[in-house]
Amino acid sequence: MDFELMITSFPTLLGASVITLKLLSASLFFGLFIGLLFAILRLNKNVFINKFAYGYSYVFRGTPLLVQIFIIYFGLGQIEYLRSTILWVILKEPYWCAIIAFTLNTGAYTSEILRSAFQTIKPGIIEAGKSLGVSNKIILYKIQIPIAIRQSLPAYGNEIILMMKGTSLASTVTLMDLTGVAKYIISTTFKPIEVFIVAGGIYLFMTFVIHNVIKFLEKKYSFNS
């Protein structure tokens, strides 16, 4: 055990975890909107809209995240037309490509989580709203969405942790996130176990924090209290 390496690499790895957190928070933020949008589309009665939303979540949940990042980062740059548009400013940056891939991926999972939460809402609650003359829009925003969010908290907590682990793939498109830096240190020092313990420890700490925050929120918004 090389304890000195563990101590000296700790600040570097901790610094790299800032990028991990940035990637995570950005993709969760955008992913939540996409997830909500597609969850609502899934509940639409129109078959085409419904099928489209299902197709989106099926494709993004059925393929590895690595493929998705590679298609966006390496693949989209190949389209000549894209290079001439304003979009290219974003798509040439690995940082934004990673965020786009993560957003679309977590959006697909989030839409499934929210959809099942919407479906478990008792019809009586919506009917009660309707019979009181509440408009459909208000029923959606003030009744369905808040209940769905509460229902989906445990599953969404898991999704946040999965996504945090997913951000490690950003290292495959040259980004120096926690895993990227860990790999760099391993390949220069050939001390995989020491680096794994430090980097893994930081990841575990983040998992621990996320887990407890979700637990706290669940308690706070539980129906019984």
Place this chain on the structure above:
Amino acid sequence: MELLAFGKTGWGDELFYATLMTVAVSITAMLIGFLFALIFTPLKLSKYKSLNLAGNFYTTVIRGVPELLVIYLFFFGGSGAIMYVASIFGYYEYIEINAFITGSVAIGIISGAYSTEVFRGAIQSIDKGQFEAAKVLGVSKFTQFYKIILPQMLRLAIPNLSNVWQITLKDTSLISVTGLVEIMRQSYIAAGSTRDPLFFYSFAAVLYLLLTYLSMKLINKLEAKYSRGY
């Protein structure tokens, strides 16, 4: 379509073999995962606190640390660890482990953590009376597990194991970083030499979709078989 031709002109046959490799690694990893689950599920269900701790340590660490980091640990640390063990037995030559084994073991350990959780949940949701009835009837521990607990557990575990299978299948894409030629690695090679990444990565996505779709069909059949009578 030319790009996908079989033989020397296209990448069809290479991608076909790469797909077989992905399937082979996934199945091996899943089986290794079952082995780990076989060890750690009893630990997690044990009466003894220290054994519980060991079981929880395994599942918590593996499920809380990115898969890629675990793969790097095995990729860079695998042969070192084997050589260290070999040196105890007096063997000092350089040992290189094959990428297939490194990858399968790394993914297997990850998959095992998820399988452990699935088995633990399934065993815990079997009615206590089943264990007690078996005990009262004087059924041996071995028969109790194989004839009473296991069949009931499988029914409960299969839907969740199918999720583990999906995760494992998708995780195998990560071992492309170690150089094992599976779907992802082959697409990377093809994309590099033809300068057509969009096509090859999209095609890789289609292959993965096909694999998940087909395996879901198979698992649904299994599920129907084990839930007969319910």
